[in-house]
Amino acid sequence: MxxxxxxxxxxxxxxxxxxxxxxxxxxxxxxxxxxxxxxxxxxxxxxxxxAPLAWAVMVPVAVIQWLLFYRLMNNLLVDELPQHAPQWLVDDLTGKAPGSVTSGAAWIQFARDWVLGISYLLIMRRTMVYLAMTFxxxxxxxxxxxxxxxxxxxxxxxxxxxxxxxxxxxxxxxxxxxxxxxxxxxxxxxxxxxxxxxxxxxxxxxxxxxxxxxxxxxxxxxxxxxxxxxxxxxxxxxxxxxxxxxxxxxxxxxxxxxxxxSRPRGEALQLAISAVLLAVIALVASAFHLPVPITMAAVVITVAVVYRSAVAAGLGVLAALSPLFFPGK
Known part of the structure; x- marks a missing residue:
């Protein structure tokens, strides 16, 4: 059969x-x-x-690697970090998500999730290349x-x-x-x-x-x-x-x-600039109670200026960052 x-x-x-x-x-x-x-x-x-064999290998490997990565990072944050970092930083990194996206804890947790996510993807990418070459x-x-x-x-x-x-x-x-x-x-x-x-x-x-x-x-x-x-x-x-x-x-x-x-512009630099500018717009909009249409127009114009001809990449960044800085809008 x-x-x-x-x-x-x-x-x-x-x-x-x-x-x-x-x-x-x-x-x-x-x-x-x-x-x-x-x-x-x-x-x-x-x-x-x-393709069938590749998927059969990739799915369990990705799951196992995620479980191992999550366990390792959890042990580092819960067991090892308190011995080497101030308590306020430990509380921000391991606590629940704060209510305001502009608070210091929110920024720390955003950086934590970003670093962990990118690290996992890089490890997974190298693993897939190794498996592809080996098998x-x-x-x-x-x-x-x-x-x-x-x-x-x-x-x-x-x-x-x-x-x-x-x-x-x-x-x-x-x-x-x-x-x-x-x-x-x-x-x-x-x-x-x-x-x-x-x-x-x-x-x-x-x-x-x-x-x-x-x-x-x-x-x-x-x-x-x-x-x-x-x-x-x-x-x-x-x-x-x-x-x-x-x-x-x-x-x-x-x-x-x-x-x-022409000299290439670093994609990481573009992303960092976009994040900083969107944070500034969020703070200004909150401080001066700007209407939603004006705020979103400023966001779109900012991303368009940063990414210029790479509009597809800019739209992806806009879709990913907007819910973080402008929840509910």
């Missing part, structure tokens, strides 16, 4: 892989950027065939290829659109594709844990690749059809280079051009 279920599952995943490959080939043909490299087709196939779970590695294939499909929809209005309406979103570009180096398992110099080099290259994608996306305003072909071509190149483990050359210098020459 188990063998029969496994055969059915494999057949189902094989069907999904074939459909995804066929769709990608159709989209590249529409864009005129083919053919699709065989290595890319093989990566998509492995992504689907190893050949290609679903983790090649999930990014699937997302980039979706972007190529969105570009093809622009070309298929019969009118200019519909081409603007079907404009592709770079949000998920950009996130996959930024994390391409670590997910491919090509960087050692403490090779900081290489990490910095790859991070700079990823920023330049993201800038090139955004520049191509910006051309949709003037010529959607040509811009869709250009963006699809860049995405196909990124996918092929990623599969071939060339994460330090996802795009050639000629493809990046002038877009990647």
């Amino acid at each position: 188990i063998r029969s279920l496994r055969s059915q599952l494999d057949a189902r995943q094989q069907g999904k892989a074939d459909a995804a490959i066929r769709k990608l080939k159709d989209n590249t043909e529409v864009l005129g950027i083919g053919p699709v490299p065989e290595s890319l087709c093989a990566a998509i196939k492995e992504r689907y065939l190893t 050949n779970l290609r679903a983790f590695m090649f999930e990014r290829v699937d997302r980039w294939a979706d972007l190529i499909g969105e570009c093809a929809e622009v070309v298929r659109a019969p009118s200019v209005h519909e081409r603007h309406h079907h404009g592709p979103s770079l949000r998920f594709a950009i996130l996959r570009v930024r994390g391409a180096a670590w997910s491919r398992g090509t960087v050692r844990s403490f090779d900081w110099q290489r990490r910095i080099t790859l991070r700079r290259h990823a920023f330049r690749v993201v800038a090139a994608l955004r520049e191509a996306r910006g051309e949709f305003v003037t010529d959607p059809k040509s811009a869709a072909k250009r963006l699809g071509e860049l995405t196909l190149t990124i996918s092929e280079r990623y599969v071939d483990r060339r994460v330090d050359m996802l795009l050639d210098e000629g493809d990046i051009g002038e877009a990647g020459r």
Whole structure:
């Protein structure tokens, strides 16, 4: 019975892989950027065939790791921290959530949750990369290829659109594709844990690749059809280079051009600036009893100024921070 279920599952995943490959080939043909490299087709196939096993491994590992992490952090805060920290800090860190989000305890607990959450995600990320490399779970590695294939499909929809209005309406979103570009180096398992110099080099290259994608996306305003072909071509190149483990050359210098020459702004710095400015707006709004529309308009304008062209990232930060600083609004 188990063998029969496994055969059915494999057949189902094989069907999904074939459909995804066929769709990608159709989209590249529409864009005129083919053919699709065989290595890319093989990566998509492995992504689907190893997906059930990857989920079967990831879920229990994530649960066990969370329980161990929670127990460790709880022991540190409850047992060890009182011996080395003032009592007021211990009370703020281990007490109940305060009623006001502008109190000192609220800020301390916000910082606590932020540090613990980021720490757990970083540990979990490294664990998944290790498992993927050790047990050949290609679903983790090649999930990014699937997302980039979706972007190529969105570009093809622009070309298929019969009118200019519909081409603007079907404009592709770079949000998920950009996130996959930024994390391409670590997910491919090509960087050692403490090779900081290489990490910095790859991070700079990823920023330049993201800038090139955004520049191509910006051309949709003037010529959607040509811009869709250009963006699809860049995405196909990124996918092929990623599969071939060339994460330090996802795009050639000629493809990046002038877009990647500006200095990157640290995302962590942008997030910190947004948090500080939203806190200031919250305090001012509370002190002067500003109407809700004016307060929220100031919040949106502030986030837009900080993130500028990276509006998708700004909206994510706005959605995450607004309930903390403006509860009930």
